[in-house]
Amino acid sequence: MTTLRGASALATAALVLAAVIACADDGQNPSSNPPQTSTSPTPSASTPPSEAEVASEAASELVRRYYVVRDELRQDPGLPLSRLRTVAISTELAAQENLFKRERREGRHQTGTTRIVNLTVQAVALDNSDPGAGRVPTVQIDVCYDVSDVDILDRNGQSVVAEDRPDTGWIRYSVSNYEWAKDPTGAWRIASSQDLERTPCLAP
Amino acid sequence: MPGPLTRLVVVALAAAGATFVAQGPASADPVCQVTDPQTGQCLIWIEVPGNPGDPGEPGDDGPKDTGSGSACYWDGTSQGISNPPPGPVPCSSEYGYWSNSYHCYISPVDPQPPAGDLSWQGHEPGDGAVYLCYQPQTDIDIYIWSQDPPPGSGTGPTPREVAQLAVEQMNLRAIDIGIVPEPGPNSVGVVGMPVWMWAANPDSHTYGPATATASAGGLTITATARVRQITWYMGDGTAVVCRTAGTPYEASYARAKSPDCGHVYTRSSAHDTDGKYTVTATSDWVVTWEGAGQSGTILLNGLQRSVEIAVGEGQVLVR
Numbered sequence: 001m002t003t004l005r006g007a008s009a010l011a012t013a014a015l016v017l018a019a020v021i022a023c024a025d026d027g028q029n030p031s032s033n034p035p036q037t038s039t040s041p042t043p044s045a046s047t048p049p050s051e052a053e054v055a056s057e058a059a060s061e062l063v064r065r066y067y068v069v070r071d072e073l074r075q076d077p078g079l080p081l082s083r084l085r086t087v088a089i090s091t092e093l094a095a096q097e098n099l100f101k102r103e104r105r106e107g108r109h110q111t112g113t114t115r116i117v118n119l120t121v122q123a124v125a126l127d128n129s130d131p132g133a134g135r136v137p138t139v140q141i142d143v144c145y146d147v148s149d150v151d152i153l154d155r156n157g158q159s160v161v162a163e164d165r166p167d168t169g170w171i172r173y174s175v176s177n178y179e180w181a182k183d184p185t186g187a188w189r190i191a192s193s194q195d196l197e198r199t200p201c202l203a204p
Numbered sequence: 205m206p207g208p209l210t211r212l213v214v215v216a217l218a219a220a221g222a223t224f225v226a227q228g229p230a231s232a233d234p235v236c237q238v239t240d241p242q243t244g245q246c247l248i249w250i251e252v253p254g255n256p257g258d259p260g261e262p263g264d265d266g267p268k269d270t271g272s273g274s275a276c277y278w279d280g281t282s283q284g285i286s287n288p289p290p291g292p293v294p295c296s297s298e299y300g301y302w303s304n305s306y307h308c309y310i311s312p313v314d315p316q317p318p319a320g321d322l323s324w325q326g327h328e329p330g331d332g333a334v335y336l337c338y339q340p341q342t343d344i345d346i347y348i349w350s351q352d353p354p355p356g357s358g359t360g361p362t363p364r365e366v367a368q369l370a371v372e373q374m375n376l377r378a379i380d381i382g383i384v385p386e387p388g389p390n391s392v393g394v395v396g397m398p399v400w401m402w403a404a405n406p407d408s409h410t411y412g413p414a415t416a417t418a419s420a421g422g423l424t425i426t427a428t429a430r431v432r433q434i435t436w437y438m439g440d441g442t443a444v445v446c447r448t449a450g451t452p453y454e455a456s457y458a459r460a461k462s463p464d465c466g467h468v469y470t471r472s473s474a475h476d477t478d479g480k481y482t483v484t485a486t487s488d489w490v491v492t493w494e495g496a497g498q499s500g501t502i503l504l505n506g507l508q509r510s511v512e513i514a515v516g517e518g519q520v521l522v523r
Contacts (some may be wrong), residue, residue: 026475040485045488070242071384074242089315090313090314090316090317090318091313091317091321091323091334091336091347093312094280094336094345095247095345098335099240100249110242110271114241114242125319127319128349130329130330131315132314132315132316133316133330133333134315134316134317134318134319134321134324134329134330134334135319135330136315136318136319138318138320143257145241147241147242150241150242152242152243161242161243161244162243162244162245164244165244166241166244169237169239169241170286171241172315174318174320174321176318178315191318192317192318192321192322192323193238193240193319194237194322195235195237195238195239
């Protein structure tokens with residue numbers, strides 16, 4: 001499935017990329033959640049990938065790693081929260097750090113693993129004119145997650161998960177590279193996120 | 205309240221019972237920006253700012269001057285948060301500098317979020333900036349956009365200074381002196397006879413209580429002033445301290461002593477300047493102030509007024 005949306009938030013000098021990268025990251029029961037397939041052109045061996053394609057691939061990989069890091073930090077409260085700095089920055093980093101600090105103070109931990117059902121690159125904008133001020137290369141990526149296997153428990157082993165928590169949902173991530181000039185592939189971080197109103201992951 | 209601010213992005217910590225009404229009575233219903241997938245609880249909220257909170261509860265009055273108070277204070281009542289109660293906070297911390305208007309520590313987001321992020325509130329990078337507003341009292345992060353850095357309250361006026369603005373509105377004056385023997389050329393007192401002193405026609409300006417409210421620098425302070433005592437310098441080297449307004453003399457009291465504020469001269473004023481005693485009444489005021497989650501006391505001295513009275517020896521009058 002290919003999803004192409006207008007990149008209004010990144011309209012300025014934005015290169016809209018219809019690259020869809022679907023996956024079933026954890027490999028758990030892939031048969032029940034078949035991975036999505038990309039219909040976007042795949043760079044051939046003779047055509048070097050464009051900057052946007054390289055950025056999309058790196059940002060997508062970062063998002064996958066972000067989910068792994070978050071799961072690990074919640075599953076093992078002994079792991080250092082500094083790991084968040086390898087996957088998040090700006091407002092996203094502050095929000096996640098505070099969330100995890102609070103959960104650890106309250107003795108909460110996670111069981112189970114979050115699964116990425118769908119990961120779709122929506123837009124790429126490689127404006128690097130003023131990174132510190134926010135004019136920074138950014139890839140917008142929509143993720144549909146599945147937390148049906150996940151529970152958050154307090155120190156007494158009681159679940160603190162909201163009763164109405166949906167098992168699946170969509171989030172749009174802004175993945176930015178504030179060190180694009182010197183590290184165009186390895187310095188991508190999630191800078192912000194927002195919910196998306198969309199049909200469940202598995203709906204047709 | 206910062207004028208250019210249009211909206212707030214509130215990052216909540218999924219705290220049980222936390223209230224995300226960030227800025228007071230003008231707040232609208234918050235809208236969730238992003239949900240924590242694992243708990244299903246909202247992680248980031250968008251909120252419309254309101255106004256600074258109301259003044260806190262009054263504290264204890266005290267006879268001593270309590271100093272300036274803190275220019276920086278926490279008051280969560282506008283958010284429906286009573287614990288912790290309103291009170292002073294350090295004006296700076298590891299989280300930034302304190303803003304009374306936002307009720308949080310302010311620090312610029314570094315690096316700034318990418319263009320198009322909701323925290324920019326529709327502005328382009330370079331047009332103002334996004335700031336992190338952290339409330340340690342609630343463990344809530346608030347992302348705000350502002351054209352200019354929100355002012356820090358540490359550089360603003362102290363509650364005492366705002367209270368003094370309120371005092372200036374009260375137009376406090378020295379008392380109008382009531383005294384027998386009366387001042388003037390046709391009245392002479394007698395050595396050994398009771399002298400009555402009182403505040404004539406006392407009102408809120410001359411004796412209190414007078415109340416006024418002033419606002420400055422995000423602080424709103426209500427001050428109440430009243431006379432604590434009047435010190436009467438009788439001109440013969442005696443100072444009489446009266447803790448009441450005194451009792452006006454009436455002819456029916458004859459040679460009785462004042463029940464609460466009086467004096468008896470033991471020598472005539474004939475040898476003083478102009479043959480009279482200069483009687484000076486000095487009012488000592490106590491001002492109690494409350495607001496900004498604090499309370500305090502200011503002592504004001506020096507409002508005084510004088511009259512001249514003549515006191516003669518009894519045998520001189522007989523002759």
